[in-house]
Amino acid sequence: MEIVMVSRRGVLKLVGGGTVLAAGSVGTFVAMNGPSRAAREPWRQAGLYESYRKRALSYALLAPNPHNLQPWQVSLDGEDALTLYHDPERRLPATDPYDRQITIGCGAFLELLSIAAAEDGYRTEITAFPDGSDLQALDRRPVARVTFHAGRARPDPLFAHILARRSNKEVYENRDVDTDKRNALVAAGAVYGQTAGCIGNDLLAVKLRDLTWRAHQVEVMTDYTYQESLDLMRIGAKEVTNSPDGIELEGPMIAAGRLLGLVNRKTLADPSSSAFRQGLDMYRAMAMSARGFAWISNSNATRQDQINAGRAYARLNLKATELGIGIHPWSQSLQEYPEMAELYREVHDLVGGGERLQMLVRIGYGPKIMPTPRRGLDAHLV
Structure with a gap:
């Protein structure tokens, strides 16, 4: 599914499907089907208690x-x-x-x-x-x-x-991240006993772009792992508002696709559908746009190592925000289920250094994006 908004003519079109909204209706449709503001309220409430x-x-x-x-x-x-x-x-x-x-x-x-x-x-x-x-x-x-x-x-x-911290899941610009900034990311992540690494747009990055894309394909082409993501998809602003968690799919293009029956859980689950195929194309463009990669690893001997990896990653992510660098976890190849075993070994051979990779992220320069939905403080207090 591809939806194109032609502002000069005031027409929202679905490619291959004719006109969805005529001139004069586009502005209203867009205004009524934007991302859920309510689902982002916790970002505005932070610090006000x-x-x-x-x-x-x-x-x-x-x-x-x-x-x-x-x-x-x-x-x-x-x-x-x-x-x-x-x-x-x-x-x-x-x-x-x-x-x-x-x-x-x-x-x-x-x-x-x-x-x-x-x-x-x-x-x-x-x-x-x-x-x-x-x-x-x-x-x-x-x-x-x-x-x-x-x-x-x-x-x-x-x-x-x-x-301002984000996980920037967009296509990145054709612009490399310089050495000083990559070194700053490594310094930010090499805390709490972690090993951190970061590369720019070199031959290893070429290999990692290919590997991470293959790992994504394995996840979405394996029924039970892809179903896990499907179950967490929130399609449209209403679903996002009601369940401000999981994987949000919202905005006027999604709303138009839902209106025509082209974007729903059935089509997204069907590998032969245009929604599924174009979703793959979108993620492939994201993977291939990586201008480098960063990672965090440790011995993984205890749960404490995993806690420390998360603490270190939070700092690396915040440092990337400070430096204006987009960062997006792309860790499918680090997952532990049978269908991923071969790529798990491959990525550890490439950058594991004898340790357990805990986080692998692509880096680059992406557009400004909205924060992800959050459930709010009361939802977490027991």
Whole structure:
């Protein structure tokens, strides 16, 4: 499906399908079918709470996380502590069977929590998995306990970039990222005992562009892994408003496609449909536009390593925001299910360095984009 808006003639057209909206109707249609504003309200509410813990949490829930599941549950303990749990209903059993990516998302949450608390002068004492953990799967034991210590922290310069942080899932410009900026990304990610790497548009990047695209194809052409994504798709602003999580598909083009029955879960699931094929074309263009790659790795010996990888990735993402660099996780080849095993070995041979790759992202310069939907603070408090 391709929809073209011709502003000079005032006509919204679906290629091959004739006129959808005549002149004079386009502006109204676009205005009524834009992205959900309500689903982005938590970005505007960040920092507006009276309680310092809720202020910190209101920034933490903006953290990057897999498939935008936002798998965080929090209990406020006493006057100066909280406990973080993962939500057992928000997992990715097909593509993340050992909850590694979910744990990384919890680490990113904790890092933004710590940065935001420091802005108020509070040092966070974070104890990951205080009651133990299992590398095979997360359970109901706490992910972390956090104690706040007043007057013991200095503001972190990365705080200024939390509200502008994005995962930029667009085609990047034909412009390379210079060495100094790539080195700054490595420095930002090489914290908490992590190994960070970053390359520009070189021969290794050519190999990684091809590999990451093949990994994407494996995921969408494998029924049960693609179904996991389909189940998390929110199609149209109404669905996004009602469920501000998962993979949002919204805007006037999506609305027009829905109106004509060309964009829905059935067509998106059908490899022979134009919606499916053009979705592949869109992602291929994104993959091939990468102007370099960055990654984070460690020994993956414990859940603490995964938490630390998430904390390091949050800092790398914020540094990219500061530098004006687009960044987009492209980690399908790091996933642990049988159909991905060959590419898992290949990517580790290329850049693993004998460690477990925890994050792999493409970098470049992309257009300005909106923040992803968020569920809001009350949805996370238990």
